Structures are given as C-alpha cells and as structure tokens.
Amino acid sequence: MNILMIDLVDETNQLPAEHLEEIEKLLNFAAEKEKIEENSEVSVTFVSNERIHEINREYRDKDAPTDVISFALEELGEGEIELVGAELPRVLGDIIISIPRAEEQAKEYGHSFIRELGFLSVHGFLHLLGYDHMEKVEEEKMFTRQKEILDDYGLTR
Template sequence: MSIDIANESGVEVSLEDLVSVATFALGAMDVHPAAELSMVLVDSPTMADLHQQWMDLPGPTDVMSFPMDELEPGGRPDSAEPGPEMLGDIVLCPPFAAEQAQKAGHSLEHELALLTVHGVLHLLGFDHAEPDEEKEMFALQARLLEGWYERDRQHRRDAAVAARDERVLGSIGFLDDSGPDAGRSR
C-alpha cells in the first residue's frame, strides 16, 4: 500500500498509527497491495469549509472520504488483472475528533483509528444511510479495528519476548562474538 499522509491540523498525533490502521483495514478488505491512498488531517475551519462545499452541511465533521475509483474487495471486477488504483482521500479533523473522544470516554488516538477505518470503508463503497447498511458497516468497522488492535498486541508480545531472549542470551555470553567459541555453532 502506498499511503501519503499530511498533518495540517495543528494537533500532534501518531501518523504511523493512522497509516498502520489504514494499511491493516485495506489488507483485510483484500484491496490490491499496490493501491494508493491519501490522508490529510485538517483543522476545524478547513473541515467546516469542506463539509459545506461537498455535503452542503454547516460546521466541521469528524471524517470525510473522497473516493477516486469504484472498487470492490480484490480489485475492480471488470479488470482482467487487478492492479494499483488510487482509492481516494480521507480527511480527518483531530480537533473535532478530540471532542467526540472525550464524550465517548476514550482517547483521541482510538477515535482517530476508528475514523480512519470508517473513512477506508467509505472509500470502498460502504455507507450507513439506511439502518441495514449502518449495521453492516459499523459491525465491519468494529471487527477491523479490533483486528488491528489484536495484531498490535501480538507485535508488542513478540517484541517483549525477543527483548527478554536477547537479555537472557546476552547475560550468559551466548551472543558474545569475542570468546573462544566465536563463530562456532552452539
């Protein structure tokens, strides 16, 4: 995946986490690995302008998605060989998301991860205008977000085990390359 991300919001956030959750969601949705996505984080006045211009609604919102191509999981069904596609743009508003996170009782980081998954699903054609669509989209959104968190927990567990192994092996000289057994298999 190629994900370009820019933070123009004035709010410090982990861009690495947003790229990670977007990459995870796109992979789980079987989007071609060469697909391209653009993400921009903006301030409230900029989001309010976009919301008015594109949705004819006043005030800022949390996330907006601007799809470029009509995609289905696995690529375009009318294409002989699914290939790289420009998915579109996701615009996030961290100041607005911070207010939502506070009301919901969770962190801004969690809210932005959730909104990133939400934006990805919109780019892939999911919507929540009708009750059945909302149920499907929000259930998928929850599964994808939980899958990303589980992968992150597993990566942390693996890193902790690797660090422990390195400490233990280093403390008994197993990793020392300078001794008489250097170069010999143990």
Template sequence: MSLTIEEETTVDFDFPYQELANQVIDFTIEHENFPYEAEVNLTLTDNEGIHEINQMYRDIDRPTDVLSFPMLSYETAGDFSGLEDAYDDNFNPDTGEIMLGDIIISVPKVHEQAKEYGHSDKREYAFLIVHSMLHLFGYDHMTLEEAAFMEQKQRDILEELNILR
C-alpha cells in the same frame, strides 16, 4: 501501499499518528481483501478547514469529524472485481497503485469525540480512518441495514488491531 499525509493544522496527538494511520489503512486493505496496491491521501485539518470542505462538497454548513472522497465506484460495496478494466485511469502510472481516494480528519474533533465517548484519541483517530476506508471501498450507512453492516466491520477491524475502547 502508499500513504500521503498532509497536515493543515498542528497535530498534537500523543501517539505516533503517522505510523498508526499507515498500520490501520494497510490492515483495512488486507482485511477487505483489496486485490491491488493502493494509494490513499490523508489530510489532517482543523474544524474550520473541514467545515469549509463540508460546505463546498456536501452543502452542509458545519464542521464534521471525517470526510471521505472515494476515487472508485462499486456496483456492490466491497466487490473489487472488474476494477482494473473499469478504472485504468485510476492507476498511478509511476507506481502502478490504484488511487483509492482521500480521507480528511478534523484533529479537534478527534479530541472532542474521544472525550465524549470515553476512549483515547488513538482509538478515535483509528476509528475515523477505518470508517473512511470502508467508504473508500463503497460501504455506506444510509439505511439501518447498511449502518449495522458497516458498524460491525468497523468493530471487527479495530478488535483485530487490538485498538479498543
């Protein structure tokens, strides 16, 4: 697994955030039985930066905590059969890894939401990465059933990583 981290703002976490991102992404890939070596891009930005991206790509005029931009589409979320045939262009020819997509996180939102929800910045950061990784695997939360399913997956992954509230 390859992870590229871009820092567009000062990152002032009091934990090894690059190592944690690597661990959480790698574990989520294994947990979901993704059958390929993968590339993920993670951008850490501020509220202004994520606001601009949210406006540009989602026509939502406000900052958000995390954005996910999957490179792959799935007939069924979490069903990875046929990806090799359907997505030859999504394999990096230099590494052979499939490009899963991009995760963009607002560092100030991590701090704000950790305080609001009464847990650590580390837990909030890990949660946002897991949440986004599940989007990169085709999961969504547009219906109550989808949301409940995705929330349970998030809880399971974070519990197995022992990253608790």
C-alpha cells in the same frame, strides 16, 4: 507489510509521528482484511474544524464542521469513463479528518485520542471501499466491519 501507498498530511502540525505511524499501520491492516490490491493509493489529511467546515460546505452543501469526510475516487462522475487494462495503481481516494472533533469525541466517548483517530480513519477508509450507513442494513454491515477491524487490530474502546 504495506499494501497501501498512503499520503499522510497533518495540516495542523499537531500530531506526533507515532500517531501518524499508527494510522498508517491500521489502514494497511484494514486493507489486508478487505483484500485490497497491493500498491493501492489513499490520502489522509488531518485538518482544523474551520477547514473541514469549508470542505463540507463546498463539496457536500452542509454548512457545519464534521469529524470525517471521504472522497472515493473510484466512483465515476457524470461523463467520466473507466480506464480498463491500464497498469495503474488503484486510487481509492481521500480521507479528511478534523483533529479538534477527534479530540472532542475521544473525551465524549471516554477513550483515547488515538482510538478515535483510528476509528475515523477506518470509517473513512470503508467509505472509500463503498460501505455506507444511509440505510439500516448498510449501517449494520459497515459498523460491524469497523468494529471487527479495530478489535482485531487491538484498538478497542
């Protein structure tokens, strides 16, 4: 059963359909585990190192490529107001993943490319839900949850 409406975009045109399907199943599994409302929306875009570097610099003031970036759309910016009572789907946000970094990290950690893509997708998804790893306690909570979701799904190292 699909809980999420997921917009998957592979800007690199490198991922096989099976990988995209696996990420979609995994994120729906994670959404079920996190008790997310049905028809919530999320987008996942797979990009080059150059593109994620550009996004990281432009939106996060970090002049370097990274593996995954999340933009939570539920966080209200300055001067924004929350729409209450409208029967709109919950829009969680955007996850952007670097394919070259995922390939490098899969080799570095000694596991499959799909396992690394799955890890980065769940990591980004949990950020959209408010999980973070800036403080030690938050990090432990987030990383434990990531591992539980990936292990329960069967995407282990």
